[in-house]
Amino acid sequence: MKQIVIVGGGFAGINAAKELGKNKDVSVTLIDRRNYHLFQPLLYQVAAAALSPAEIAAPIRSMLAPFSNVRVMHAEVTAVNTSDKTVTTSIGDFSYDYLIMACGAQHAYFGNDTWENYAPGLKTIEQATEIRRRILTAFEKAELAADRQDVKKHLTFIVVGGGPTGVELAGAIGEMSRYTLAKDFHTIDPKLTRIILIEAGSSILNSFDEALASRATRDLEKLGVQVWTSSHVSKIDDDGVEVDNERIQASTVLWAAGVYAAELGNTLDTEQDRRGRVIVEPDLSIKNHPNVFVAGDQANFSHQTGDPLPGVAPVALQQGRFIAQNIGRDLKNLPRKTFSYLDKGQMATIGRGRAIVETGKLKFGGFIAWLTWLVIHIYYLTGFRNRMAVMFNWAWSYLTFRRGARLIIDKSWRMYPEESQQEQNVS
Amino acid sequence: MKQIVIVGGGFAGINAAKELGKNKDVSVTLIDRRNYHLFQPLLYQVAAAALSPAEIAAPIRSMLAPFSNVRVMHAEVTAVNTSDKTVTTSIGDFSYDYLIMACGAQHAYFGNDTWENYAPGLKTIEQATEIRRRILTAFEKAELAADRQDVKKHLTFIVVGGGPTGVELAGAIGEMSRYTLAKDFHTIDPKLTRIILIEAGSSILNSFDEALASRATRDLEKLGVQVWTSSHVSKIDDDGVEVDNERIQASTVLWAAGVYAAELGNTLDTEQDRRGRVIVEPDLSIKNHPNVFVAGDQANFSHQTGDPLPGVAPVALQQGRFIAQNIGRDLKNLPRKTFSYLDKGQMATIGRGRAIVETGKLKFGGFIAWLTWLVIHIYYLTGFRNRMAVMFNWAWSYLTFRRGARLIIDKSWRMYPEESQQEQNVS
Numbered sequence: 001m002k003q004i005v006i007v008g009g010g011f012a013g014i015n016a017a018k019e020l021g022k023n024k025d026v027s028v029t030l031i032d033r034r035n036y037h038l039f040q041p042l043l044y045q046v047a048a049a050a051l052s053p054a055e056i057a058a059p060i061r062s063m064l065a066p067f068s069n070v071r072v073m074h075a076e077v078t079a080v081n082t083s084d085k086t087v088t089t090s091i092g093d094f095s096y097d098y099l100i101m102a103c104g105a106q107h108a109y110f111g112n113d114t115w116e117n118y119a120p121g122l123k124t125i126e127q128a129t130e131i132r133r134r135i136l137t138a139f140e141k142a143e144l145a146a147d148r149q150d151v152k153k154h155l156t157f158i159v160v161g162g163g164p165t166g167v168e169l170a171g172a173i174g175e176m177s178r179y180t181l182a183k184d185f186h187t188i189d190p191k192l193t194r195i196i197l198i199e200a201g202s203s204i205l206n207s208f209d210e211a212l213a214s215r216a217t218r219d220l221e222k223l224g225v226q227v228w229t230s231s232h233v234s235k236i237d238d239d240g241v242e243v244d245n246e247r248i249q250a251s252t253v254l255w256a257a258g259v260y261a262a263e264l265g266n267t268l269d270t271e272q273d274r275r276g277r278v279i280v281e282p283d284l285s286i287k288n289h290p291n292v293f294v295a296g297d298q299a300n301f302s303h304q305t306g307d308p309l310p311g312v313a314p315v316a317l318q319q320g321r322f323i324a325q326n327i328g329r330d331l332k333n334l335p336r337k338t339f340s341y342l343d344k345g346q347m348a349t350i351g352r353g354r355a356i357v358e359t360g361k362l363k364f365g366g367f368i369a370w371l372t373w374l375v376i377h378i379y380y381l382t383g384f385r386n387r388m389a390v391m392f393n394w395a396w397s398y399l400t401f402r403r404g405a406r407l408i409i410d411k412s413w414r415m416y417p418e419e420s421q422q423e424q425n426v427s
Numbered sequence: 428m429k430q431i432v433i434v435g436g437g438f439a440g441i442n443a444a445k446e447l448g449k450n451k452d453v454s455v456t457l458i459d460r461r462n463y464h465l466f467q468p469l470l471y472q473v474a475a476a477a478l479s480p481a482e483i484a485a486p487i488r489s490m491l492a493p494f495s496n497v498r499v500m501h502a503e504v505t506a507v508n509t510s511d512k513t514v515t516t517s518i519g520d521f522s523y524d525y526l527i528m529a530c531g532a533q534h535a536y537f538g539n540d541t542w543e544n545y546a547p548g549l550k551t552i553e554q555a556t557e558i559r560r561r562i563l564t565a566f567e568k569a570e571l572a573a574d575r576q577d578v579k580k581h582l583t584f585i586v587v588g589g590g591p592t593g594v595e596l597a598g599a600i601g602e603m604s605r606y607t608l609a610k611d612f613h614t615i616d617p618k619l620t621r622i623i624l625i626e627a628g629s630s631i632l633n634s635f636d637e638a639l640a641s642r643a644t645r646d647l648e649k650l651g652v653q654v655w656t657s658s659h660v661s662k663i664d665d666d667g668v669e670v671d672n673e674r675i676q677a678s679t680v681l682w683a684a685g686v687y688a689a690e691l692g693n694t695l696d697t698e699q700d701r702r703g704r705v706i707v708e709p710d711l712s713i714k715n716h717p718n719v720f721v722a723g724d725q726a727n728f729s730h731q732t733g734d735p736l737p738g739v740a741p742v743a744l745q746q747g748r749f750i751a752q753n754i755g756r757d758l759k760n761l762p763r764k765t766f767s768y769l770d771k772g773q774m775a776t777i778g779r780g781r782a783i784v785e786t787g788k789l790k791f792g793g794f795i796a797w798l799t800w801l802v803i804h805i806y807y808l809t810g811f812r813n814r815m816a817v818m819f820n821w822a823w824s825y826l827t828f829r830r831g832a833r834l835i836i837d838k839s840w841r842m843y844p845e846e847s848q849q850e851q852n853v854s
Binding site for chain 1: 479486492495500502563570611613614643814816819820832834836
């Protein structure tokens with residue numbers, strides 16, 4: 001029986017596993033260092049205190065429990081050896097006949113690694129709860145500050161990067177300050193809250209139609225978000241940011257400006273692009289190794305349009321399933337197919353009742369776009385319970401303007417005194 | 428206007444603040460180092476992956492937002508100076524005319540402080556998610572272990588302490604292993620899972636009627652929990668525990684065996700009992716300082732029965748409200764009243780459909796007891812949204828045997844490499 005190893009339980013990995021789970025001629029091992037699959041498109045909702053982590057995450061093990069030929073390993077993969085056909089992990093080596101790499105991407109700071117301490121990115125649950133902690137703490141500090149300048153600094157939120165994640169984060173902070181938190185504070189004036197969305201390019205949401213991007217900009221401004229395009233961040237420190245040599249004092253700086261593919265791609269010994277993505281063949285395998293595939297955010301597939309496909313969930317999902325099907329064709333001695341992305345469109349949400357949708361020639365914004373966004377995201381959200389819980393939370397927060405998950409949780413578990421001291425030194 | 432300072436936003440503090448919020452002759456400052464009020468009776472459900480932290484916690488600020496004379500300070504109180512009538516905090520000093528101390532308690536290890544590293548207690552959200560991480564990780568490790576002895580060690584769970592918290596934790600782990608996780612693992616046999624509840628006294632749940640405690644023991648045994656009474660833990664290390672000189676190998680040891688009142692009580696310079704609780708007068712003030720009150724788990728009130736009142740939510744709630752009313756009487760020059768606890772009874776839950784209830788002469792167990800427990804807990808759970816979300820989660824988990832919050836979240840946020848290394852050294 002052919003051994004298939006899948007590294008990563010994101011959209012690509014899970015969908016490859018589910019497809020291969022139907023094929024009883026193969027034995028599948030999915031390895032992930034996390035025990036859960038994360039519905040990344042809604043991660044910003046955790047950062048914005050609207051959803052709890054468990055509402056957008058499901059245990060990989062229970063998602064794949066119906067497939068008796070799929071085993072799930074909770075371990076960290078450290079290297080791939082394509083000549084031996086093995087992957088090395090924290091719990092030993094695994095041999096494969098076919099390997100599917102689907103390790104995703106992480107935030108990148110373009111050589112300014114120290115910025116990470118001051119401006120967290122949004123890729124993991126830990127980062128999301130940390131961002132939530134920082135946002136809520138900033139309001140608490142503002143309430144306590146005596147000096148007007150300090151209040152202003154605590155109530156200034158900088159979001160770097162005007163893609164969908166940056167737009168969604170900035171919009172969500174705007175809503176929190178204007179509606180959710182407004183009544184909870186007796187001292188500070190929520191109108192002082194400044195949210196600045198900084199984009200280096202000439203427009204936010206540059207993959208969208210220009211008119212739609214303008215609409216999103218107007219919607220953001222209604223929520224108190226200033227959109228600064230063609231603006232370059234030259235420095236980030238504990239006092240704020242420097243934008244085109246102007247200093248802006250801010251307690252909270254968030255990073256949504258760029259990603260780098262998982263470093264495990266380096267061990268494949270094949271060509272990568274400047275963002276670390278592995279260049280793949282038309283069938284998503286890598287050069288000289290037809291039994292090794294790369295999918296999702298970790299892959300650079302440029303055969304369709306000349307440009308790499310975007311790092312979004314539908315691409316990963318289709319690629320994972322496609323690879324599984326091609327392996328099935330291999331085993332039946334049928335020729336492989338060439339991957340082709342079926343682009344159903346794109347969307348971004350700005351806030352309650354505000355979104356933009358672009359599908360084929362159809363382009364629209366406003367409430368109907370937001371409903372479309374909502375229905376599609378709930379539909380794709382994994383697992384019945386999560387769908388219901390999220391729907392419930394959204395209905396509640398829509399009707400009441402309140403957010404349920406406003407907890408400031410400590411960055412680390414403060415049981416060990418030595419750990420806690422260490423942490424205070426770095427934070 | 429009289430300045431009233433409340434330290435702590437638990438059941439006592441919140442209820443004192445709400446009561447004082449109605450009295451427009453006072454200005455109230457509630458100080459807590461957390462931004463949320465925690466519904467502690469359901470904390471074990473977070474540890475058992477059934478509820479998310481946000482479902483049992485609500486922002487103190489929004490709970491008290493309706494009261495314009497109550498301000499909330501997110502800060503840590505470090506000392507009380509009764510002669511100056513000030514409290515010292517991380518953000519400066521606060522003067523008071525009346526002080527209400529309601530700082531609660533934390534787990535205590537009776538002089539064996541190193542046990543804390545191996546056997547976490549269950550008092551905070553961080554501890555609950557850490558216990559959740561340990562339980563889920565133990566099953567993951569068991570699935571990967573090659574050696575039968577290792578599998579057994581990973582599938583052995585020790586709960587130290589047979590009070591309500593220990594019983595609830597042990598029962599919840601029993602349910603997880605028997606129902607929730609059973610179908611998710613392909614390699615391990617859930618029947619190997621051993622849960623041992625260790626109690627030094629002659630019976631678990633010793634505050635309950637003997638027949639009810641026996642019923643709870645039988646119910647626990649049906650869930651695979653072995654109940655060891657009259658057993659003494661003499662050692663806890665990374666390999667397991669020693670009970671009356673017998674070694675039991677276990678990956679997961681949890682502590683529910685004793686509490687010590689918040690250390691801030693020491694700065695009051697008044698009599699404390701051996702568990703750190705402040706001895707209070709019949710009106711809940713402290714000796715020689717009639718304007719300083721102590722309530723809840725931090726107080727030792729023995730005037731009613733000769734024994735200190737138990738550290739449960741209803742006592743704290745009634746005491747907080749009572750102190751607020753007595754302050755009101757002071758301001759109207761009326762004589763103070765003497766506190767009297769209205770004991771409505773006690774209950775403990777063992778698992779799905781199993782609980783025991785004791786109220787006055789009425790004593791019953793089983794499904795009706797569990798429904799009673801459920802209705803009362805949902806009723807008291809703070810905030811409309813939480814009540815609904817918890818009800819929904821319970822209905823879902825009752826019908827499907829699944830648990831929604833099965834996430835293994837890292838102990839600390841691994842953004843800083845130095846922090847992460849430090850952590851690996853200690854864990």
